[in-house]
Amino acid sequence: MPELPEVEVTRRGIAPGLVGRRIDAVAVREPRLRWPIPPGLARTLTGTTVRRVDRRGKYLLLDCAGTGRAGWLILHLGMSGSLRFVAPGTPPAKHEHFDLQAGGAVLRLTDPRRFGAVLWHPAADGPPSDHPLLAGLGVEPFAPEFSAQRLFEATRGRTASVKQTLLAGAIVVGVGNIYASESLFRARIHPGTAAGRVSLARYARLVPEIRAVLAEAIDKGGSTLRDFRTSDGPGYFQLDYRVYDRAGLPCRVCGTPIRRIVQGQRSTFYCPRCQR
DNA sequence: CAATTTACCTGGGTGC
DNA sequence: TGCACCCAGGTAAATT
Numbered sequence: 001m002p003e004l005p006e007v008e009v010t011r012r013g014i015a016p017g018l019v020g021r022r023i024d025a026v027a028v029r030e031p032r033l034r035w036p037i038p039p040g041l042a043r044t045l046t047g048t049t050v051r052r053v054d055r056r057g058k059y060l061l062l063d064c065a066g067t068g069r070a071g072w073l074i075l076h077l078g079m080s081g082s083l084r085f086v087a088p089g090t091p092p093a094k095h096e097h098f099d100l101q102a103g104g105a106v107l108r109l110t111d112p113r114r115f116g117a118v119l120w121h122p123a124a125d126g127p128p129s130d131h132p133l134l135a136g137l138g139v140e141p142f143a144p145e146f147s148a149q150r151l152f153e154a155t156r157g158r159t160a161s162v163k164q165t166l167l168a169g170a171i172v173v174g175v176g177n178i179y180a181s182e183s184l185f186r187a188r189i190h191p192g193t194a195a196g197r198v199s200l201a202r203y204a205r206l207v208p209e210i211r212a213v214l215a216e217a218i219d220k221g222g223s224t225l226r227d228f229r230t231s232d233g234p235g236y237f238q239l240d241y242r243v244y245d246r247a248g249l250p251c252r253v254c255g256t257p258i259r260r261i262v263q264g265q266r267s268t269f270y271c272p273r274c275q276r
Numbered sequence: 277c278a279a280t281t282t283a284c285c286t287g288g289g290t291g292c
Numbered sequence: 293t294g295c296a297c298c299c300a301g302g303t304a305a306a307t308t
Contacts, residue, residue: 001300003301058302078301078302079302113300115302168302169302176302266301
C-alpha cells in the first residue's frame with residue numbers, strides 16, 4: 001500500500017520526466033475511481049506545462065499552467081495505485097486507467113481497486129491547500145512545525161487511542177497503518193493508550209521515531225527504486241518491520257510474541273512487554 | 277458542537 | 293471450478 005514514503009519516492013521518480021514538459025495528450029480509460037475523473041480533464045490539461053511536482057500528505061500535486069488555464073492535478077494512489085512511465089503506444093493492460101503524455105513519455109496510472117483519485121483544482125479556487133480533501137490535513141512530519149509540544153497540545157483531552165489519533169492524519173500526515181505501529185514500538189508506547197494521556201516526554205520520544213521510520217522507508221524506496229522510465233514503478237519496498245505483520249513472532253528486542261489487536265477495524269501490532 | 281465510531285468503496289487472495 | 297469471506301486505507305456519514 002502506498003503510504004507517504006512510497007508517494008514521496010514516486011514523486012521523486014516522476015518529477016524529472018514531467019517538470020518543464022508540455023502535456024500533449026491525456027487518456028481516461030476508466031473514470032470511476034474513488035471519485036469520478038472530471039469529464040473535461042483531458043481538454044483542461046492538454047497544452048499546459050507541468051511546472052512542479054509536489055506532495056502533500058499522500059497527495060501528489062502537479063502544478064500545470066498554460067494559456068488561460070492554470071491549476072493543480074491532484075493524484076492519490078489509494079491503496080493499490082502506482083504510477084510509471086511507459087513508451088508511447090504501449091497497449092494498456094487491465095486496471096491501467098489513466099495516461100498523461102508529456103514530451104514523449106507517458107505517465108500511466110494503474111489502480112486495481114480504484115481507491116485512488118485524479119482530480120483538478122483550478123488556480124482560481126486558491127492554492128491546493130484550499131481543496132476540501134487537503135484543507136483538514138495535519139502538518140508534514142518533516143516540517144519543523146511537527147513537534148512533541150504540538151502533538152502534546154493537540155491531543156489534550158482526547159480519549160481516542162494514540163495509534164488511531166496518529167492514523168487519522170488531522171495532527172500529522174503520513175503516519176499510516178504500518179508506520180503507526182512501527183513508530184510506537186520504537187518509542188515504546190502502547191498503541192491503546194489514550195492520546196490525551198500520553199506525556200510530553202513520551203511524545204518527545206515518538207516524534208523523532210516517526211521521522212526516522214519514514215525517512216528509512218523513503219531511503220529504502222530510493223535505493224530499490226526501479227527505472228520509472230522503463231520498468232514497473234516503485235515496486236513497493238518493505239521496511240524490515242519490527243512489529244507490523246509479525247503477530248506471534250518474537251519481538252526483535254525482548255523475544256515476547258508480538259500481538260495483533262484491532263483498533264477501528266484496523267490491525268495494530270505491538271510488543272506487550274516493550275510497549276507500556 | 278466536536279470528537280469518536282461505523283460504513284463503505286473494490287478486487288486479490290484464501291479456504292472450503 | 294466456484295463461491296463466500298476476509299482484508300486493506302481514507303473518506304463520508306452516523307452517532308455519541
